[in-house]
Amino acid sequence: MEAPLAIETRNLRKVYGSGNTEVLAMRDVSIAVRRGEVVALLGPSGAGKSTFLTAVGLINPPTAGQIRIGGQWVLDGPRALVDLRAFRRQHIGFVFQKSNLIPFLSARENVQVAMEINGVPSREARRRALALMEELGVADRAENAPAMLSGGQQQRVAVARALANRPSILLADEPTAALDSVRGRQVMELFRAVAHQHGTGVIVVTHDHRALDVFDTVYEMEDGVIRRAA
Amino acid sequence: MNLAVKDIRHNLGRFVLTAVGIGMLLMVVMGMGGIYRGLIEDATLLVERIGADLWIVQRDTRGPFAELSHVPRSLVYRVQVVPGVVSARGFVFHTIQRQHERRPLRMSVLGLDWPTDKGDWLPLVAGRPLRQNHYEIVVDQSLGLCLGERLRLGKETYTIVGLTRGMVSTNGEGMGFVTLRDSEAIQFDTPPEAVHLERAARQRRSQADETFLKQPLLAERLSQPANQLPAVPAPELSAVIVRLTRGTDVRRVVDTMAAWGDVSVFTKADQEELLVQGMVDKARRQLGMFRVLLTVIAAIIMALILYTLTLDKLHSIALLKLIGARNRVILGMIIQQAVVLGGVGYVIAFFAGQKLFPYFPRRVVLTEQDLTQLAVIVLVISVLSSVLGIWRAMRVEPNQALMG
Numbered sequence: 111m112e113a114p115l116a117i118e119t120r121n122l123r124k125v126y127g128s129g130n131t132e133v134l135a136m137r138d139v140s141i142a143v144r145r146g147e148v149v150a151l152l153g154p155s156g157a158g159k160s161t162f163l164t165a166v167g168l169i170n171p172p173t174a175g176q177i178r179i180g181g182q183w184v185l186d187g188p189r190a191l192v193d194l195r196a197f198r199r200q201h202i203g204f205v206f207q208k209s210n211l212i213p214f215l216s217a218r219e220n221v222q223v224a225m226e227i228n229g230v231p232s233r234e235a236r237r238r239a240l241a242l243m244e245e246l247g248v249a250d251r252a253e254n255a256p257a258m259l260s261g262g263q264q265q266r267v268a269v270a271r272a273l274a275n276r277p278s279i280l281l282a283d284e285p286t287a288a289l290d291s292v293r294g295r296q297v298m299e300l301f302r303a304v305a306h307q308h309g310t311g312v313i314v315v316t317h318d319h320r321a322l323d324v325f326d327t328v329y330e331m332e333d334g335v336i337r338r339a340a
Numbered sequence: 341m342n343l344a345v346k347d348i349r350h351n352l353g354r355f356v357l358t359a360v361g362i363g364m365l366l367m368v369v370m371g372m373g374g375i376y377r378g379l380i381e382d383a384t385l386l387v388e389r390i391g392a393d394l395w396i397v398q399r400d401t402r403g404p405f406a407e408l409s410h411v412p413r414s415l416v417y418r419v420q421v422v423p424g425v426v427s428a429r430g431f432v433f434h435t436i437q438r439q440h441e442r443r444p445l446r447m448s449v450l451g452l453d454w455p456t457d458k459g460d461w462l463p464l465v466a467g468r469p470l471r472q473n474h475y476e477i478v479v480d481q482s483l484g485l486c487l488g489e490r491l492r493l494g495k496e497t498y499t500i501v502g503l504t505r506g507m508v509s510t511n512g513e514g515m516g517f518v519t520l521r522d523s524e525a526i527q528f529d530t531p532p533e534a535v536h537l538e539r540a541a542r543q544r545r546s547q548a549d550e551t552f553l554k555q556p557l558l559a560e561r562l563s564q565p566a567n568q569l570p571a572v573p574a575p576e577l578s579a580v581i582v583r584l585t586r587g588t589d590v591r592r593v594v595d596t597m598a599a600w601g602d603v604s605v606f607t608k609a610d611q612e613e614l615l616v617q618g619m620v621d622k623a624r625r626q627l628g629m630f631r632v633l634l635t636v637i638a639a640i641i642m643a644l645i646l647y648t649l650t651l652d653k654l655h656s657i658a659l660l661k662l663i664g665a666r667n668r669v670i671l672g673m674i675i676q677q678a679v680v681l682g683g684v685g686y687v688i689a690f691f692a693g694q695k696l697f698p699y700f701p702r703r704v705v706l707t708e709q710d711l712t713q714l715a716v717i718v719l720v721i722s723v724l725s726s727v728l729g730i731w732r733a734m735r736v737e738p739n740q741a742l743m744g
Binding site: 160163164167169170195196198199200204206210212213214215222223224226228255271283 | 341343346347349350351653656659660661662663664665666669737738739741742
């Protein structure tokens with residue numbers, strides 16, 4: 111039996127500017143990612159990957175098209191069907207390429223704050239944060255400031271934070287860009303592990319072709335058009 | 341989890357330095373308020389302490405604190421017979437500047453009407469009130485003089501027998517208390533050469549006056565000092581101060597005395613109002629305006645500091661928004677930091693002020709009411725000054741976190 115859909119997009123279009131300066135950043139982008147599935151999105155700069163990621167991350171709504179996350183329609187074109195910030199808090203996790211931890215919080219607090227923002231009591235959030243960090247192999251650095259962690263450890267903490275509220279979908283924007291190939295691959299394998307263990311759909315935007323074997327599905331994007339890679 | 345406290349702990353050194361800066365600024369605001377209050381207290385101190393219900397001064401003058409006022413000594417006796425008067429005594433007040441121990445000594449001298457008034461009402465911190473009619477003086481400790489020290493004033497030497505605290509004139513000068521006669525001697529001290537010249541001039545004038553030619557004895561008397569001449573009035577009082585029987589109709593007594601053509605009468609409240617509204621009004625208003633300006637400047641500086649602190653956190657704020665933090669989480673963080681900064685600054689201002697204000701040349705009086713008022717002002721400007729930072733934080737888009 112197939113896992114339920116984590117996210118589904120239908121005919122997403124995004125137009126920037128108007129008239130002579132009009133740019134079509136996404137053209138009828140339709141994809142579906144199931145829970146536990148790990149998807150890579152490849153493409154050159156300016157292909158529309160970030161536009162797609164911010165659209166499905168409910169940060170930058172599309173001009174047209176629909177988005178369904180965790181079985182619930184959330185956007186119909188630019189029109190929000192739910193409270194986007196609250197929905198993002200509960201259903202979407204983000205991981206970025208660097209500088210993605212809050213510098214004045216410890217590693218554990220970076221994970222804990224995501225849960226507290228979602229209404230989890232402080233004591234419970236702390237316990238769950240430590241458990242997640244244990245699972246991701248960074249529990250021994252829990253009380254360290256982000257600046258004291260290596261790039262790979264920072265990314266593990268960021269993944270822990272992204273998973274803090276058990277999201278339907280985890281979006282990662284070039285998460286290995288600041289890492290060497292060994293650590294880059296470790297992070298990609300980590301995504302695969304958490305996707306399978308937590309039943310979270312994962313979309314990773316990457317330029318890194320060396321770890322593509324980790325992904326269940328690979329998409330390529332060019333000039334705003336998305337297609338499944340061979 | 342308190343994000344404001346976490347951020348402060350992360351940048352503790354910078355926060356402490358900023359708080360010290362704000363604290364120093366608030367200390368100046370606090371000090372300005374204290375000087376303002378001290379000015380008013382100093383102005384009314386003597387009137388409060390001396391225990392007079394009425395002040396009788398030269399007609400159409402505002403009394404010895406505002407301008408020159410001369411009333412005859414006999415006025416004391418005239419006043420004493422007015423129904424409702426318990427006691428009346430002379431009052432002499434003037435400011436002198438002399439050399440003492442090779443440094444200038446500026447002092448306001450107040451004459452006590454011996455033996456009625458020996459200075460028992462003075463707030464002594466050491467020594468005793470006056471016990472003899474001459475050559476003793478009680479001084480305020482702000483003058484920096486010691487008990488038993490001897491002061492040369494005019495032709496006489498006075499021994500310091502008592503020290504007071506907080507007895508300063510409207511100008512902020514420490515006061516000295518001697519008997520009326522001694523205060524007159526100090527006020528009208530004339531150098532011997534001037535006495536000789538005046539005596540010679542008097543002799544010359546008498547030779548041209550038929551009265552003196554007809555009465556040689558009168559001419560001989562002109563060689564005596566001026567204050568011993570029966571025809572020339574002795575130096576006069578600055579005012580007469582009056583105590584009334586409890587329950588007396590003050591207005592009736594005032595009307596009775598005011599009907600005399602040579603004096604004006606002020607109640608204690610009138611005198612205080614004259615001092616506050618007249619003597620120190622401009623200084624008071626100026627200090628008040630400075631205080632307002634400094635408060636506004638403190639608010640602007642705090643706003644800029646909080647804005648800068650917010651700018652430093654823009655990426656973190658974008659991250660918080662991206663992971664779904666409500667606006668009130670971010671608002672709370674900025675406002676709490678503003679209030680903590682203002683609060684810590686206020687505490688620093690208070691304790692630094694406690695240490696520094698006693699060294700100020702003028703008295704700085706911190707009243708509970710003023711401190712509470714300033715605390716409320718600090719709270720308000722802390723919240724208001726965070727508006728700029730909040731405005732900037734609210735404009736941050738969550739996708740700014742993606743920009744790295």
